[in-house]
Amino acid sequence: MRxxxxxxxxxxxxxxxxxxxxxxxxxxxxxxxVREADDLFAEFRRRRVWQTPISESGFTGLAVGAAVVGLRxxxxxxxxxxxxxxxxxxxxxxxxxxxxxxxxxxxxxxLRTPAGCGTRxxxxxxxxxxxxxxxxxxxxxxxxxxxxxxxxxxxxAVRDDDPVVYIQHRLLHARxxxxxxxxxxxPIGQAAVRREGTDLTLIAWSYALVKALxxxxxxxxxxxxxxxxxxxxxxxDLDTILASVHRTGRLLVVHEAPGRGGVGSEIVRRVAEAGxxxxxxxxxxxxxxxxxxxxxxxxxxxxxxxxxxxxxxARDIVR
Amino acid sequence: MPDHATLIALLxxxxxxxxxxxxxKRFYDYHGYFALSTPTEEAQSADELLTxxxxxxxxxxxxxxxxxxxxxxxxxxxxxxxxxxxxxxxxSTHRSHGHFIAKGGDVKAALAELMxxxxxxxxxxxxxxxLFDPERTFLGGNGIVGGGIPIALGPAFAARYRxxxxxxxxxxxxxxANQGTFHxxxxxxxxxxxxxxxxxxNNLYANVTPYALAFPTPDIAxxxxxxxxxxxxxxxxDVLAVREAAGEAVARARASEGPTLIEARTxxxxxxxxxAAGHQNPEExxxxxxxxxxxxxxxxxxxxxxxxxxxxxxxxxxVLEEIDQAEEFAKDSPFPEPTALPGL
Numbered sequence: 001m002r003x004x005x006x007x008x009x010x011x012x013x014x015x016x017x018x019x020x021x022x023x024x025x026x027x028x029x030x031x032x033x034v035r036e037a038d039d040l041f042a043e044f045r046r047r048r049v050w051q052t053p054i055s056e057s058g059f060t061g062l063a064v065g066a067a068v069v070g071l072r073x074x075x076x077x078x079x080x081x082x083x084x085x086x087x088x089x090x091x092x093x094x095x096x097x098x099x100x101x102x103x104x105x106x107x108x109x110x111l112r113t114p115a116g117c118g119t120r121x122x123x124x125x126x127x128x129x130x131x132x133x134x135x136x137x138x139x140x141x142x143x144x145x146x147x148x149x150x151x152x153x154x155x156x157a158v159r160d161d162d163p164v165v166y167i168q169h170r171l172l173h174a175r176x177x178x179x180x181x182x183x184x185x186x187p188i189g190q191a192a193v194r195r196e197g198t199d200l201t202l203i204a205w206s207y208a209l210v211k212a213l214x215x216x217x218x219x220x221x222x223x224x225x226x227x228x229x230x231x232x233x234x235x236x237d238l239d240t241i242l243a244s245v246h247r248t249g250r251l252l253v254v255h256e257a258p259g260r261g262g263v264g265s266e267i268v269r270r271v272a273e274a275g276x277x278x279x280x281x282x283x284x285x286x287x288x289x290x291x292x293x294x295x296x297x298x299x300x301x302x303x304x305x306x307x308x309x310x311x312x313x314a315r316d317i318v319r
Numbered sequence: 320m321p322d323h324a325t326l327i328a329l330l331x332x333x334x335x336x337x338x339x340x341x342x343x344k345r346f347y348d349y350h351g352y353f354a355l356s357t358p359t360e361e362a363q364s365a366d367e368l369l370t371x372x373x374x375x376x377x378x379x380x381x382x383x384x385x386x387x388x389x390x391x392x393x394x395x396x397x398x399x400x401x402x403x404x405x406x407x408x409x410x411s412t413h414r415s416h417g418h419f420i421a422k423g424g425d426v427k428a429a430l431a432e433l434m435x436x437x438x439x440x441x442x443x444x445x446x447x448x449x450l451f452d453p454e455r456t457f458l459g460g461n462g463i464v465g466g467g468i469p470i471a472l473g474p475a476f477a478a479r480y481r482x483x484x485x486x487x488x489x490x491x492x493x494x495x496a497n498q499g500t501f502h503x504x505x506x507x508x509x510x511x512x513x514x515x516x517x518x519x520x521n522n523l524y525a526n527v528t529p530y531a532l533a534f535p536t537p538d539i540a541x542x543x544x545x546x547x548x549x550x551x552x553x554x555x556x557d558v559l560a561v562r563e564a565a566g567e568a569v570a571r572a573r574a575s576e577g578p579t580l581i582e583a584r585t586x587x588x589x590x591x592x593x594x595a596a597g598h599q600n601p602e603e604x605x606x607x608x609x610x611x612x613x614x615x616x617x618x619x620x621x622x623x624x625x626x627x628x629x630x631x632x633x634x635x636x637x638v639l640e641e642i643d644q645a646e647e648f649a650k651d652s653p654f655p656e657p658t659a660l661p662g663l
Binding site for chain 2: 025047050052053055057058059060061062063064065066067068069070071088089092093097099100101102103104105
């Protein structure tokens with residue numbers, strides 16, 4: 001075993017996949033300085049790592065076309081909020097080409113983007129737009145929370161024949177954990193139970209998982225919380241979630257993205273449709289505030305579910 | 320001048336596009352296609368109300384949705400694509416039938432697609448704006464104006480990445496030249512010397528908005544110069560002129576000299592969409608019809624003795640026969656089964 005950070009894990013995944021498969025290439029803005037950290041730029045520059053002008057639609061579209069003819073692009077969008085500029089290429093083109101062609105073309109593309117708030121960057125650099133992508137048929141959506149998953153899911157995303165939106169979180173980049181020496185993959189569509197419990201199923205992903213685990217630990221003596229990390233939002237591993245709700249009878253979903261129309265609502269819908277009778281109490285979603293993200297630290301923090309908010313909500317549900 | 324066989328092939332392709340699109344008029348009914356499914360007598364139970372249904376179209380072989388005709392513009396796709404191999408890519412637009420056929424696409428599969436049949440080139444999932452033929456690297460029409468332009472960079476990039484010599488063509492209308500993707504793509508292609516042809520079919524109307532209301536300059540071609548890219552206008556009614564201009568651009572692209580913008584001046588006789596009366600001024604339309612690309616080319620071939628009037632008539636009959644066969648094929652083809660859809 002060895003210690004690996006979330007950021008280094010993604011670099012390793014890219015390096016391994018690029019070494020394994022000649023068709024994998026990286027493309028995005030300022031990618032040189034970003035990929036200097038893991039030497040990918042120095043090693044693969046010119047042929048495999050493409051630093052672009054600020055033209056998100058242009059280079060995302062290029063990647064879509066390259067994927068259609070058999071390359072495996074990994075598109076890096078500097079901030080999740082910037083995907084809006086390339087939304088046609090992602091949601092109308094990458095997501096739809098396979099269906100529109102009757103399955104005759106495939107789009108094996110990864111769109112990587114750091115999302116998330118808590119970094120005091122204001123409303124244009126704090127978005128977590130997973131609900132938009134989850135709402136778009138034709139896209140898979142993964143959101144790793146740990147270095148192990150960051151690497152394993154990125155490798156799986158590169159090997160997938162459909163477009164995969166890979167959303168990382170800036171506040172997770174420096175976090176480390178012990179990981180194996182040998183290669184591993186994390187399959188797309190498989191949730192992980194992070195902590196076992198009997199009173200409440202607490203679902204969270206990305207950086208919200210860190211807070212969910214902290215809340216579960218703080219509640220240890222009063223509420224037995226089972227923490228489930230979906231890891232992949234599309235396709236969602238409903239079986240693991242339902243099995244957990246079956247054990248606990250209670251459900252709380254936490255995410256940083258605004259609660260309204262969010263993935264939390266979708267999870268509650270799926271659970272209600274498949275197992276309303278499993279629930280002993282009304283389910284709840286603790287999402288971010290339904291306003292654009294403000295800048296000042298106390299304002300921003302008030303808009304994001306905090307550990308104390310999770311503890312309070314968990315107590316309310318179990319009471 | 321190209322050899323005789325090539326000249327006849329160019330004419331045949333233009334006729335194929337023209338007759339194909341003329342035939343669509345018989346079946347196109349934007350409203351009629353909204354036929355609702357009605358349960359048939361076989362439906363015995365509530366469950367079967369969903370599965371035992373028939374569709375009451377006003378006529379058999381109805382075509383629905385938005386169908387954009389390019390009648391009058393045939394010389395552009397035919398002239399351009401006559402320079403391409405099967406592994407050169409084409410990205411098309413909402414007005415895609417001509418591009419599909421010029422690239423060698425099968426009219427049977429195209430008509431079946433428009434009629435929503437399982438044998439369609441996109442298995443009934445695409446419709447008029449989403450014809451695909453990956454074997455000929457025809458990578459789709461596109462329902463988003465300007466949406467296909469950056470995608471065309473991809474196959475060009477892939478050729479460079481692999482060290483092969485394919486080129487890629489982005490067809491666009493004048494309307495798309497005002498989308499950001501056009502400018503981003505010109506810049507990227509120029510910066511990386513990608514083997515791309517940007518072929519702007521300037522038919523003087525973006526949907527129904529005339530050129531003068533959308534452009535502050537007299538031509539689109541010079542926009543390329545701002546990106547260090549050669550750009551020139553060409554007579555889009557003259558298939559040989561288009562072929563020659565595109566041929567030079569393809570040669571430049573294959574020689575790693577980068578992209579070219581070709582603005583082909585042309586005109587569509589029909590309205591933006593469907594067969595409703597066009598928005599154009601009838602006098603303007605009459606002027607352009609005098610320079611019909613097919614009639615001009617036929618006259619030229621007669622004049623130089625490549626074609627006799629009998630030969631011309633025979634060629635037209637052959638192409639009409641192809642369209643008849645395509646119609647028969649499409650009408651005889653089954654509708655796709657919903658169970659074939661992923662995720663259902």
